Amino acid sequence: MTEQEVIELIDSSLAEEFELEREAMTPEANIYEDLGLDSLDTVDMVIVLEGAFKFKIREEEAVRGIRTLGDIHRFVLSKMEQQS
Amino acid sequence: MAGSYHRSLSATAIFALQVVLMNLWVYPALLLWTLIGILIFPFLFGVGLVFLRQPADRLMRWFVWIYGRGWLLLMSPFVRFRREGMERVRIDRPCVFVVNHFSFFDTYCMALLPQYDIVFAVRSWPFQLFWYSAFMRLARYLDVEGSSWEETLSNSRSVFAGGGTVLFFPEGHRSRTGEIQRFYSGGFKVAIDAGVELIPLCIDGTDKLLPPGRKLFYPCTVTLRALEPVTTGNYRDVNGHIRLRKQVKELMSAELVAMREGQKQ
Numbered sequence: 001m002t003e004q005e006v007i008e009l010i011d012s013s014l015a016e017e018f019e020l021e022r023e024a025m026t027p028e029a030n031i032y033e034d035l036g037l038d039s040l041d042t043v044d045m046v047i048v049l050e051g052a053f054k055f056k057i058r059e060e061e062a063v064r065g066i067r068t069l070g071d072i073h074r075f076v077l078s079k080m081e082q083q084s
Numbered sequence: 085m086a087g088s089y090h091r092s093l094s095a096t097a098i099f100a101l102q103v104v105l106m107n108l109w110v111y112p113a114l115l116l117w118t119l120i121g122i123l124i125f126p127f128l129f130g131v132g133l134v135f136l137r138q139p140a141d142r143l144m145r146w147f148v149w150i151y152g153r154g155w156l157l158l159m160s161p162f163v164r165f166r167r168e169g170m171e172r173v174r175i176d177r178p179c180v181f182v183v184n185h186f187s188f189f190d191t192y193c194m195a196l197l198p199q200y201d202i203v204f205a206v207r208s209w210p211f212q213l214f215w216y217s218a219f220m221r222l223a224r225y226l227d228v229e230g231s232s233w234e235e236t237l238s239n240s241r242s243v244f245a246g247g248g249t250v251l252f253f254p255e256g257h258r259s260r261t262g263e264i265q266r267f268y269s270g271g272f273k274v275a276i277d278a279g280v281e282l283i284p285l286c287i288d289g290t291d292k293l294l295p296p297g298r299k300l301f302y303p304c305t306v307t308l309r310a311l312e313p314v315t316t317g318n319y320r321d322v323n324g325h326i327r328l329r330k331q332v333k334e335l336m337s338a339e340l341v342a343m344r345e346g347q348k349q
Contacts, residue, residue: 016326019266036266040207040256043233044269051322 006053006080007073013052014072017044027070035069045072055079102303106162110301113158121151122215129222139246144223145201152195162303163293167196169310173283175199178244179313180275180282181251182267184336185258187290189306194251196308197285201248205236205271207256226250228270240274250274254329258296264337272316272325272332281313284332286339288347305347311339 001009011025020035031037037045046058053076057063066072125147132143156165173179175198183190194202205226211217224243228236240250252271259265275282289306319328 016323017269038256039229040268040270047233 001080003077006077009052010049010072010076011069013048014045014069017048025069027068027073029069030067031069031072032067049076053080055083099303102162103300106303107300109161110159114155117151117154117158118215121147121154125151125219140222141224142201142246142248144219145203145248148219148223149195149200149202152192155189155192156195159301162301163289164305165193165196166305166307167309168307170198172310172313173198175201176247178247178278178280179249180240180271180278180280181249181285182254182271182282182332182336183251183285183287184264184340185253185255186262186287187258187294187296189290189294190253190258190287193287193290193306193308197310199249203240203243203248203250205240205250205252205274236270237274237277241278244278244280254333259291260296262291264333264340267329267333269325269329272319272329276316276319276325276328279316281315282328282332283313284311284336284339285309286311286336286343288340288343307343307347309339309343311335 011022014020015022015025018035018037018041024035029035031041031045042063046063049055049072050057057075057079062075066075129140129143129147132138132147133140136143138146156163159165181194181197181202183194191204194204203223203225204220205228206220208227208229211220211225211227211230224239226236226239231239243250250271252268252274254267254271255265256268257265272282286309287306288309289304292302292304293306294301314328314332316328319325
């Protein structure tokens with residue numbers, strides 16, 4: 001999977017799960033303030049990413065530091081790099 | 085012209101008087117009923133545990149339902165409550181209820197359901213209401229914000245195993261626009277995981293009774309309508325909960341429009 005394909009899969013999975021507008025999904029978008037997610041969504045976000053990429057991240061401390069969509073992209077890309 | 089102006093003025097004056105009377109009655113009455121509940125229910129709960137031999141959590145849910153009925157009774161001089169489609173709610177069958185959310189008062193309107201064995205899935209903050217929290221914990225309400233997803237699933241399964249139901253407000257917050265907002269997936273995943281039916285409920289009128297941000301109750305009609313139960317067996321694939329969520333949201337949005345159209349006629 002190329003980096004662009006990973007980013008596309010992240011964005012499409014999150015858009016589907018949270019009914020997000022794709023235009024608003026820029027890497028700089030704050031997932032809480034700009035995309036309207038909240039603490040309940042964080043749990044679902046982890047489940048969505050685990051389902052899409054077949055890894056376990058719910059225990060990872062770094063998940064708590066995620067603020068922007070770009071943070072999610074970087075987090076998933078580094079996780080995939082660790083796995084490969 | 086002048087006649088119509090006077091009629092409209094007197095209708096406004098009558099409505100204002102009703103609002104004043106309603107709030108002079110409702111606030112003290114609800115406060116008193118809550119105080120009575122806090123003082124009497126623990127005693128009755130103890131008696132019930134000894135004589136009725138019901139599980140403690142189910143007994144507490146019965147008391148909560150009775151408490152809700154009390155609220156409806158106290159409001160009834162000023163609010164007309166209508167229940168529709170309640171034959172679709174089978175009290176002998178576990179299910180997940182999902183209901184739209186307009187007002188703080190929606191929770192109490194769930195006492196309109198024929199089923200008393202209802203576990204509410206709520207966020208963390210209601211557990212901090214000290215006058216309710218002990219009752220909520222005894223009734224084993226689900227703190228979906230403060231628990232892990234695995235805990236929510238496992239607690240829901242044990243509710244269903246005991247013959248109970250779980251109720252979600254899938255919007256998570258009260259709507260401030262009168263329209264149904266985005267749905268969270270939790271309730272849909274719980275229903276699919278347990279393989280129980282999902283019963284959508286539409287509530288209308290509480291946005292006029294007490295919307296977010298207003299302190300005064302207004303007289304109105306509140307309708308709670310149960311829609312056809314949805315079986316969840318066909319939604320067990322990876323994105324099944326999204327399909328189910330979308331389908332139920334469409335059903336509820338359309339039903340809410342129909343209910344409002346019906347009220348206009």
